[in-house]
Amino acid sequence: MGAILTVTNLVKSFGGIAAVRDVSVNVEEGSISSIIGPNGAGKTTLFNLLTGIYKPDSGSIMFNGQSLVGKRPDQVNKAGMSRTFQNIRLFPSMTVIENVMVGMHSRLKISLFDAIVRTKKFYEQEAHVVEKAHRLLKFVGIDEHANEISRNLPYGDQRRIEVARALASDPKLVLLDEPTAGMNPQESTEAMNLFRKIRDELGVTVVLIEHDMRVVMGISEYIAVLDYGQKISEGTPNDVRNDPRVIEAYLGRRTTSTEAAQ
Amino acid sequence: MSDIVLHVENLHSYYGHIHALKGISVDVKKGEIVTLIGTNGAGKSTTLRTISGVLRPKRGTVTLKGQNITGMRPHEVAALGVSHVPEGRRIFPQLTVMENLDMGAWNVSDKKLIETRKEEVFTLFPRLRERINQLGGTLSGGEQQMLAIGRALMTRPEVLLLDEPSMGLAPVLVELIFDIIQKINKEQGTTILLVEQNALMALEIATRGYVLQTGEIVMNNDAKVLLKDERVRKAYLGEE
Amino acid sequence: AQDNVIKIASQTPLSGPQSVLGVSMRNAVELAIEQLSGPIEELGFKIEFVPYDDEAKPDKGTSNANLIVADESILVVIGHLNSGVALPASEVYNGSNLAMISPANTNPNITDRGYPTVSRVCGRDDLQGPTGAEFANQLGVKSVYVLHDTTAYGEGVARFFRQRAEELGITVLGFEGTEETANFDSLIQPILALNPEMVYFGGIYSQMGIFLSQARAQGFDGLFMGPDGTDSSEFAQLAGEAGVGTYYTSVAGPANIYPNAAQFIEDYKEKFGEPPQPFAAQAYDATAIALLGLQSAIEEAGGKPTREQVAKAIRAVTDYEGLTGTITFDANGDPEIGLYYVLQVVSADPAEWSNNELLATLEIPSPLTAAAAKEE
Amino acid sequence: MASTTITNAPNPNRRALLATGFALAYVVVAVLALILVDRNSLWYPLYNVFAYSMYVLSPILIISLPIPNPIKFGGLAILLLIVTPMLGIYNNSYMEIAVQICIFAGLALGLNIVVGFAGLLDLGYVAFFAVGAYLWAVFTSTSETVFKLNGWLVPGEMFWVFLVIGVFIAAFVGILLGLPVLRLRGDYLAIVTLGFGEVIRILARNANDPINITNGAQGLIGIGKPPVPDLLHGITNEAIRIMSLRVDNPGFVAQQLLFYLIAVGLLVLIIVISRRLEDSPIGRAWTAIREDEVAAKAMGVPLVRMKLAAFATGASFGGAIGVLYAAKQAFVDPTSFVLLQSIIILAMVIVGGMGSIRGVILGAIAMTLLNLHVLTNLSLQLNALRNVNFIVPIIDFPIRNWPNQLEPAKYQPLIFGLVLVLMMIFRPEGLMPAERRKLELKAEREESAGLDEQAAPQPKGDA
């Protein structure tokens, strides 16, 4: 399989701060990859550039054969790249299932006319939307909360809704920004299984940002390390784990050793 | 029992109809590091928020050095020597690093004292010194966490409430933060109530620990004992 | 139950910025009913007064109009202050044959629609504006700057002034409208720069007084003229010394010449503790005509008349000697002969307002009357 | 919508029956109260305040009944299409207020799409209303505009066509305004829309020179009305005969009735469209935008297109209502389209309950009643008491001694302002909040018992 996403020489700075400098990454189709790096290294910024929330200063983003530079977020989503957020950003007063249904927006073909006149197409599509939303909620394991207001759900479940919502647009690639932050080890294990399932059962390529080394090392096939906006290392978990620059800038000696112990 | 600084008894707190705390009782002695661990949504943050007055409990009491502080407003609690570093750091994004620290010293009027304390903070976090005039909102996550802790230390609190100080931090910073927590506790004698997802590390530095589950305390013991406890290891340390 | 009750309604703004005028009109109606309903009461009817507040808003006025027509015992309406309200409301009155007499709506359209129910006792903008222009011409004014308050009234009268002024060969240096009520700096700058011999302001005293005092303070020393909206002692209060020498046209007879008017002012002050405002005298006259009409309608019908009868009777009132002149309506409801006065402010003291000097009196026939005269 | 929770009463059937019985009794009492009263009695105005307000609220009551839809809507149809017209013929002022309520409810629902659904604060909504009103007015007014001078006027029959044109023109204007400014956030958008509202009004006021289009401040008079079908004349005359009323001008009453029917029809259409949009992918997208713009766009919601859709839909309602308004008033001038009007419409939306269709209608009813009915009648009552020299019992206070300066009629803005403040303090979620908002607000307010938290859920980590 070839690369589904190719990022070349991406640059973005805010005022004087260069958040992303000259980053190039390749993501293989059907892989699970991670981006790690110290706080403020530019990981989230990279995601924001990919999804069109920020416009890059220079560089190119080729996704699935088309360039994403200059595309609006909704166009990126339509092109098949979807994401979650580092700080959960659900639609807090919508129900769980409505959140997922919004995620399908870019796949729907409904005009004002259809909605007002209630054409046959409208009913068919709505039925399909509901059915698919339930399927996705089952997939992430929270279908029993489908009709609850999303802000009332515990944190872990909110993360799952975000994942289900990201999957709703039938993406080819999902970007997960610190999906296990604030989870305890047991919960993050469950989360890891979910990410594998996304790849294995739905065939969606997964890219995550994580600080939890257990998760990163446990499921990634490929890891890129950013520091001060630059890529300082990449490769398999093993390569990265033993790269002295990564240990120095990011892992710290103790983490490396505790993890090795497990 | 005179060495009990913070005494929480049978606390009940609500979010609307959600009964988040169902009778929590916690004691913290002077100079201790006590940690609260538990699953997501167990009510750890809620406990801290109730203590510091952000939330008003429906029932129960919070006592600080023998004084009943239940239902006091946050600034009144803060004036009594309690510093709360909430979840998510809550740096003032449009204030500079320096101003953020000044905010921490709100209740201190002695200008000299403020300067010395700032020096102490900068000694702990040299990185902050480099960024004195940067706006808080543009700091990276780790820097913000340092600033949040530094800000809380500006009053020289007797009791420091820390809510998940390691969340979202790079491993190397997690270590740093834990080191600093210990250092504050040892060198300044600050009593610390620590909430953590990273139960392993928390228990390693803590004197005692409480385990919360859906708003109730299910276990309560010396940290060393909890570390060895079968259930704790399984549920919170992620061992199979 | 109370078949012997006849109600007269008034509709004017009783709240909001224009309430000063509206309340004064309402008070004058009340005073007139109190003083003049004797003859009707002798006929066994009781006159009740129901004041409505149109808030100077067309919607509110129309909706009130519907409330009014729904009350069968209301046989006459005195109102409104604003032509913008009177036009839609009178559609409703006319729909139910209810007579309206307007004390203040000088807009030509009010009567030009030819409704049998709608009459007015005041003059018309298309006559009053030109009166002002004629007078300016007599004064030998060569250049004039025209302002207005962007309301139907102010702009209307200002336009007619401008039109006539141009016909008379006076140079019109500018024509501006403003909604401003406090700070006229930006209006004054160009006037100072153009230095016209006269400024004409189509509007109401509250705006004009402030404008004039500011203009004089900044060095404007030309003549100043306004329409009947100027005619309030409050103008002297607001403009102070700056107002002395101001010319204004009016359709109400000046109090110092008409003994009736002087008496009215006295009675009004006594009852309400303040001097009457512009249009109060007209409101009094309108009510008086309404009462005359009612009286003859009752006599004719031999009992409680219908609205149609009342409207007809009101139109038939001839040579009523009022505070503001002698009124006979033409077929459209305009006074056949309008009396237009030109006055000049003599003192900055509000108490001296009734001593303002009468400079000219013009008798101008209503358009209908004029046309009829031409045919003959 | 999936979110609606079903009340689990012990016996829904009995409950429904009881409620229906109550509603029926309510309506009957209200109607009887309106027709049996002696209009010349001393206390009539006060009585009228209660009786008519009670009656006007009955559609909302019926809508809220837990009974099957066909019965509910049947009842509503009878109420709106038979009972209200009869009452309106019996007493014209009832019809007038009913029409005004429909007009304002329609406007409020239009604004609700923009503010309540999509969360865009629009302070110049009245502009679209003005566009519709002037559209019909310039083409039919007898004022001396270019349209009249050039013989471009259209007959009253064209009303229906213009109703449709009004929808499109207003929508077009909405898009025109929206295109450049929709990228602005919250309050920036508010000021620009406010400015736009003023621009339209100023244009209307000044477009009489050099070419007279709108007749400026003079306003346009003699605006055309849709012709009354013979059938309606017949019905009106028949109704007048049945009730043995003395009506001076039945043609006028029939005309009013026609406006009433058009207003109700338009309102029903607007409600249906609002409902259907709310419960559709478009409505969901609006909610998503309102709650979190960034997340919405990242999830594939095209912001600009969706916001434009909201603007255009809201505007089109305003346009249609504007055409009706112009025809009904027969007079249009710029003072009907001032900023205050926009604000009052916004107040209706918020007082009723943002985003809740039923609530917004209730808000419009409440505010219109307060403005046109309650305060007016209270003043009339005082006046009536004064006329008969009523002496207040117990304290022996002759009403006549009540100072002229303290007449309630003079304090309408004061009372209105006070009512607004009190309503918001005691029911910040609105009179009948949307289910969603209710939950939202409750959570927030509970939390602010201690101290005010950020509105959004706790940020978990930042940077």
Next chain:
Amino acid sequence: MSTTATVQDRPVAPKANTLELVQQSWIYRFLLFPIGQMLIFIAGATILLTVIAYAIAIAFPAPNPNIDLVTQINRQLPGMIISGVSIGFVYSMIALGYTLVYGVLQFINFAHSELFMVGSATGFVVMKALEDNGVLKEWNPILMILFMLVCAMTVSGILAMLMERIAYRPLRGAPRLVPLITAIGISFFLIDFVRAGFAITRNEFNLTYPVRSLEMFATPVRVAIGETTVNVRTTSIMIIISAVIMLVILNYIVNGTKLGRGIRAVAQDQTMSGLLGVNVNLMISLTFLIGGAFGGAAGMLFGMNVGTITPYVGFLPGLKAFTAAVLGGIGNITGALLGGLTIGIVEAFLNGVLVYYPALGQRYTDILTFSVLILILIFRPTGILGKRVDEKV
């Protein structure tokens, strides 16, 4: 603590040089800089607009053959600048109230224009009382203005605090549009309350400041420039001087004192401020107090300048000031200042030029002012000084 060292790998900031020392000094930060900023802005704006005005005058001669536009502009220029700047400062002072409250509570206090109105009414009451007691002519005019200012500021400031306490505090945490509606309610209420108050006690509500009886204010200062004499009202000069002084003080309070820091902190995160010991409610009350006081001061100065005010006087300046606050970047104090000046000056110039084109005229000033606003917002969606926050995701 071996790890501490690894984090410290960026260069330490270089030692401050003399320029920076000057920049950090009190005088520079709180006196020279803000005043300089105002002056530069005013100068820049007027020069730009003057050039535009002449360009228009030459490119499009006035249609009226009796008028030579260039001469007209020559004559009007000083007057336009002074009236633009003075009304601009009034807008600025009102706009500050909007911006301060917005900064702290994120809502538009629509009733703020009524604080302006109450200030101007208070000024009237005080001045009238002075006149009635016969001391008006005896007091030193500066002292008198100060006294009136203090009274107006106190009344409006306290009223603002009460407003917050009664009508806004119970609504904290409610959606933002809810307090907006209460604010509108309060606005209705206050206008009518003041109207009724004066109507009952004085039988009228046109309130004429007894300025005319004072020599100093009654006659304008005549300045001869070339052959044209310009009349400058003393009250306009007074507005400008007072406004500058007050704005400098405000800048100092907000950016240079602990109180100001507290207010800014509360504006950004109320909960966190509370946790650090800040009495949030007190800070909010103080914010309203300051904003209200500024509104009141603006009202009183405006009242003296125009001579007569009514309870309805707040609406237009309030609207313009609101526009100014948004134009400058709502929540930003300097922005409010510059926004107010921009609107004032632009308006004055538009009024001065449009008047000569009968097809347009001053009635289109507002439309053009709004077009300027929209244009600026299109290019700077968060106002002149508003930070372009690409929301951090």
